[in-house]
Amino acid sequence: MYGTLAIAPKSIRDFAPLISEDDLAELYRLARPLRGLRVLNLSVTAFGTGVAELLSASVPLLTNLGLDCQWQVVRAGEEYTPVNRAMYMALGGRYVLWSHEMAEMWQRYSAMNADLFTSGFDVAVIHDPQPAGIRSFVDEGRRAATRWVMHCHLDISSAQEDVWLLLRQHIEPYDAIVFEAEGFAPADMRSRGIEVIQPAIDPTGPRSMDLSPEAIATFTERYGIDARRPLLCQLSPLDESCDPLGAIDVHYRAKQEVPDLQLLLVATVVPEEPLARASFDEVARKAMEYTDVFVLSSLNGVGNVEMNAFQRAADVVLQRDLRRGFGLWISDALWKERPVVAAPRTGVLEQVVDGDTGFLAEGTEDFARRVVELLKDRGLAARLGAAGRRRVRERFLITRYLSDYLRLLGRLTGVST
Amino acid sequence: MLGSVPTTPKALQDYEPLIGGERIDEIRELAAPLAGARVLHINATAFGGGVAEILGSLVPLMNDLGLQADWQVMKGSEEFFRVTKAMHNALQGMLIDWTPHLREVWLDNNLLNAQLFDEDYDFVVVHDPQPAAILGFVAEVRGHHPAGHWLWRCHIDLTLAQVQVWDALRPHLEGYDAAIFTLADYVKEDLGGPRTFVVPPAIDPLSSKNADLPADVLRGILDRYGIDPTKPLMVQVSRFDPWKDPLGVIDAYRAIKPELPDLHLVLIASMAHDDPEGWAWYERTVRRAGDDYDIHILSNLNGVGNVEVNAFQRAADVVIQKSVREGFGLVVSEAFWKERPVVAGNVGGIPLQIVNGKTGYLVNTVEECAQRVLSLLRNPRKARKMGRAGREFVRDNFLITRYLRDYLRIFQELKGIEPQRWEGAATRAQV
Numbered sequence: 130m131y132g133t134l135a136i137a138p139k140s141i142r143d144f145a146p147l148i149s150e151d152d153l154a155e156l157y158r159l160a161r162p163l164r165g166l167r168v169l170n171l172s173v174t175a176f177g178t179g180v181a182e183l184l185s186a187s188v189p190l191l192t193n194l195g196l197d198c199q200w201q202v203v204r205a206g207e208e209y210t211p212v213n214r215a216m217y218m219a220l221g222g223r224y225v226l227w228s229h230e231m232a233e234m235w236q237r238y239s240a241m242n243a244d245l246f247t248s249g250f251d252v253a254v255i256h257d258p259q260p261a262g263i264r265s266f267v268d269e270g271r272r273a274a275t276r277w278v279m280h281c282h283l284d285i286s287s288a289q290e291d292v293w294l295l296l297r298q299h300i301e302p303y304d305a306i307v308f309e310a311e312g313f314a315p316a317d318m319r320s321r322g323i324e325v326i327q328p329a330i331d332p333t334g335p336r337s338m339d340l341s342p343e344a345i346a347t348f349t350e351r352y353g354i355d356a357r358r359p360l361l362c363q364l365s366p367l368d369e370s371c372d373p374l375g376a377i378d379v380h381y382r383a384k385q386e387v388p389d390l391q392l393l394l395v396a397t398v399v400p401e402e403p404l405a406r407a408s409f410d411e412v413a414r415k416a417m418e419y420t421d422v423f424v425l426s427s428l429n430g431v432g433n434v435e436m437n438a439f440q441r442a443a444d445v446v447l448q449r450d451l452r453r454g455f456g457l458w459i460s461d462a463l464w465k466e467r468p469v470v471a472a473p474r475t476g477v478l479e480q481v482v483d484g485d486t487g488f489l490a491e492g493t494e495d496f497a498r499r500v501v502e503l504l505k506d507r508g509l510a511a512r513l514g515a516a517g518r519r520r521v522r523e524r525f526l527i528t529r530y531l532s533d534y535l536r537l538l539g540r541l542t543g544v545s546t
Numbered sequence: 547m548l549g550s551v552p553t554t555p556k557a558l559q560d561y562e563p564l565i566g567g568e569r570i571d572e573i574r575e576l577a578a579p580l581a582g583a584r585v586l587h588i589n590a591t592a593f594g595g596g597v598a599e600i601l602g603s604l605v606p607l608m609n610d611l612g613l614q615a616d617w618q619v620m621k622g623s624e625e626f627f628r629v630t631k632a633m634h635n636a637l638q639g640m641l642i643d644w645t646p647h648l649r650e651v652w653l654d655n656n657l658l659n660a661q662l663f664d665e666d667y668d669f670v671v672v673h674d675p676q677p678a679a680i681l682g683f684v685a686e687v688r689g690h691h692p693a694g695h696w697l698w699r700c701h702i703d704l705t706l707a708q709v710q711v712w713d714a715l716r717p718h719l720e721g722y723d724a725a726i727f728t729l730a731d732y733v734k735e736d737l738g739g740p741r742t743f744v745v746p747p748a749i750d751p752l753s754s755k756n757a758d759l760p761a762d763v764l765r766g767i768l769d770r771y772g773i774d775p776t777k778p779l780m781v782q783v784s785r786f787d788p789w790k791d792p793l794g795v796i797d798a799y800r801a802i803k804p805e806l807p808d809l810h811l812v813l814i815a816s817m818a819h820d821d822p823e824g825w826a827w828y829e830r831t832v833r834r835a836g837d838d839y840d841i842h843i844l845s846n847l848n849g850v851g852n853v854e855v856n857a858f859q860r861a862a863d864v865v866i867q868k869s870v871r872e873g874f875g876l877v878v879s880e881a882f883w884k885e886r887p888v889v890a891g892n893v894g895g896i897p898l899q900i901v902n903g904k905t906g907y908l909v910n911t912v913e914e915c916a917q918r919v920l921s922l923l924r925n926p927r928k929a930r931k932m933g934r935a936g937r938e939f940v941r942d943n944f945l946i947t948r949y950l951r952d953y954l955r956i957f958q959e960l961k962g963i964e965p966q967r968w969e970g971a972a973t974r975a976q977v
Contacts, residue, residue: 406847413832414839428825 131201131245134175139189139333141528147332148528156528159535160194162544167249170200171263172256173213177399179328179457180256180282182433186331186527187534194531196538199250203242203260209234214402216259220296221453222287232295235259239299240266251542254278255303258285262299276541279303282328284313284453284475304541309455310475324537327479328457329530330464330521335433337464340441348438352425358389359504362443364436364458365451366398367424368408372450372472375493377415377422379447382497384421387504393443395436396426397458441465444510445503449496451477460525463487463517468510470499480525486517548618548662551592556606556752561947564751569947576954577611579963584666584694585615588680589673590630592619596747596876597673597701603750603946604953611954620677621662626655630676637675637715639706649714653679656718660684666693669957672722673699679718695960697724698740701747703732703873703894723960728874729895743956746898748949749879749940754852756883759860767857771842777808778923781862783855783880786815786827789871791891794912796834796841798868801916803840806923812842812858814850860884863929864922868915869893879944882906882936887929889918899944905936 145153170188174181184200191198205213212234215225243266246253253275255261261279264272279300285293293315300306305322308314314323330337349356361380365371373394380392394416400409409426416422425431431439436458440446446462448471455476462469463480469487471477481487488499503510523529538544562570585608589597601617608615622630629651636642660683670692672678684692698719704712704727712734719725720739727733730744749756768775780799784790792813799811813831817824828845835841844850844858859865865881865888872894879899881888888906890896900906907918922929942948 401847403848410832410843413829414835414837416833417836418833424829428822430822 131171131203131242132175134200134202136185136189136200139186139193141190141193143333144526144528147522148526152528152532156194156532156535159532159539160191160196163535163538163542164195165197166538166542167197167251168199168538169250169253170198170256171203171253171260172200173203173205173259175202182331182334182336183282183328183527183530184256186334187531190527190531191534194535203238203263204245205238209238212238213259216292217257217283218404219289219292220258220283220285222284222289224289225292227289227291235295236262239263243267246271248274250275252276252278252538254280256280257282258296258300261296261303264303265299276305277303278305278307278537278541280307280326281313282309284310284455285315286313288315305537307537310479312475326530326533326537327525328455329525329527330457330460331527332464336437336458337461338437340434340438345438345441348435349442352423352429352431354391354393354423354439354442356442358391359387359444360391360393360442361445361447361500362393362395362439363447363449364395364397364440364462365448365456366408367394367396367400367405367412367426368398370450370452370454371448373408373412374415375449375496376447377412378493379449379496379500380422382493383500383504386501389421390504391421391423393423393425393439395431395439396424397436399427401428437461437465440467443467445470445500447496447500448472448477450474456480457525460521463514464521464525466511466514466518468503468513469517470496470503480520482516482520485513486520487513548588548620548659551601551605551617551619553602553606553617556603556610558607558610558947558950560752561945565941565945565947569951573947573951573954574611576951576958577613580954580957580961581612583613583668583957585613585669585671585957586667587615587617587671587673588620588677589617590620590622590627590676596874599750599753600747600946600949601673603753604950607946607950608953611950620655620659620680622655622659622676623651625651633675633711633715634702636708636711637704638702639708641708642711644708644710644714652676652714656680657683660687663692668694669697669960670694671697671699674701675715678715681721682718685721691721695723695957696721697726697956697960698722699726700732701728701873703728704734705732707734724956726956729898741960743952745949745952745956746895746944747874747876748944748946749876749883750946751883755856756880757856759853759857763853764857764860767854768861771812771844771848771854773810773812773842773858773861775861777810778806778863779810779812779861780864780866780919781812781814781858782866782868783814783859783877784867784869786813786817786824786831788827789869791868791870792827792831793834794870794915795866795868796831797912798866798916798919799841801912802920802923805920809923810840810842812844812862814844814855814858817845817847856884859886862886863926864889864919866915866919867891867896868909868912869896872896875899876944878906879940882933882940882944885930885933885937887922887932888936889915889922899939901935901939905932905939 188198188200212231219225239262243263246267248271264277306320307324307326309328363376367373384390398405400406440462446467446469450472451474459480470490471481473489483489490496490499605615605617629648632642656679660680663684681696722740725740726743726745733742782795786792859881865886867890869891874895878888892908902908909915
């Protein structure tokens, strides 16, 4: 038995004002034959990650729909933390030194966690590849009694070879492997069923819920941001994959035409471990002492609600680059009717329709031109914002994600839905 | 019984090559009549901070001399440590909202520790305000002052202490037999009861922060952090906060840089994970450094530990401590021990450690700082001479052996042993 998380209940009914009646009815229809289905979600972390955010919405909602859904967290000692982190980075294509000892420790922890696996689940969903080895170490009998899903929330298409070779044999036998986008799977992966389920936001969660103008003003003022002046915001990791240095260039360029423009960079990864720290330093050094550039993170006390407020306070939301992952925070911004200017990358292209829900741009000049255009033409900004919210309502709300999941569970268990 | 902190054994003999046989003999003579004496140190933390560093050396040295010294850490709830942190700040001059609730949390936890206190000692040294009320509660529980001598060792500067907080603390100190302060200036006039002593802090020349480093280790560390030892280097080791003025250090560096284009600056800080203010100052410092990568900003989060600090101080041509407010600033003595000239703010305990113009320079402004650093960088012979003089001054005044000697003298005096011929620097001032 792993540590089971107690989760605040949620009700599908709360989404009635946000989605169409048909979509709501469809959810109930899909869930009906799956009532009582015992589903285990197993993840590495309980908070602070996108996976944790998604699970804290999907698990109580599936429970509300009548499934017997649980969320448990794998057991790991302190010694395992660097192994998990190295594996995470290697999967994302950032080179790490992957030693024989690390591989052994990974196997040892996989086996140890397999012993903790309790039978009685119809479906086990393992979130992300790091704990995916557990399945191989569960004894034959219990393994066969369960359908196994590996839900990969990372782009592992350029995973480091030695790490991927180790994982591959454990992952390929899964009954289903879920990615956020088609291109995120390694080219040489063989599987019985590759599924694509795009991630989604919870509009009632702390990152997307409505905030009063007073609350927004309180949060921005606390960090010295001037609410009367235009604000550009990028919310992302501060490493090169999202090019925050380029965002500073865009601000610098756009400022020549909109002199009172401010830029806010919010780090979604705590700049604590050495690499994230080095990225922060690079950004801070580039920002120099320009008082119009703000660089914030959880180390300044910025959490989900603050990020929510910052996106709402922004006049334009930037995504200068996105070399890894889906970039779901773009949907967070679109939901808030913010116009987005973003580089055309896999996850972005799903969310931003050029000229409709935002602008696609490449290079400092191009970005700056679009930013200035949006700052000067408030009507255009409002139109794009409204279209952005519509797109999220149709495609990136947690309810759509749930219906995808229910269909997958139905197929796996042979229940026709 | 509280939790004992294990320490690594140390031998006084190992210090002989550094301070000479005469001083070693003096310490042994002082310790002889105290052989077998049971000594207990109580403080609030086993790791981090100057107090834990000093106890890690002092306790094993006392044991080496035949005393039975133990170091125990008090127990306390998370809330207690939050409260005592606020108290600590208030006693150093920050204004806090001192509520009855805070006082209660502090006292309740002291009572709890007093109830765990079930042995007798010849000397109990209670460090700083956190555990200070234990004595009163032990006396209350037992109905009398516990056996042995109780000493309160204050490591902080109380001169600007918030009155309510000091008033809450003071009555709990009155039962002590002795109170030891860091500087004569820090002694509180209105503290009635204990006899007061002054013992400035000291460095352990054999600790990983100060011990000699083999040349290849030194080179390896500089290489790893991209520091070219052939180029002139300024180093400041201290927290990023307004009192240590890291921005002023960068400004001073910038003022010199046009004259010495090869100049490098290393700023090293120890960062806590739960300190938003420290983080904000870190950011300000990095941003002031801007895109000048001859300024290196390092911290424990980059893997900089004691040995690395040691290496950077040794590699420095000039060590800076540009504080505008300072406790004692022991880092100055650390630098001198490595024969580095020091340019430092004329505040707190710094003037006690620097012989102005002979071992280093006391400065009040960025301009002065830049001027002094430049003159030292342009005159390496003078710099070397100052560094050597600095080491001698530390050898005489700020080594852990002197600190140990002071404690032994105080113990003797409390026991009523006839004092011998006492000499030495400003290490003792009876008030």
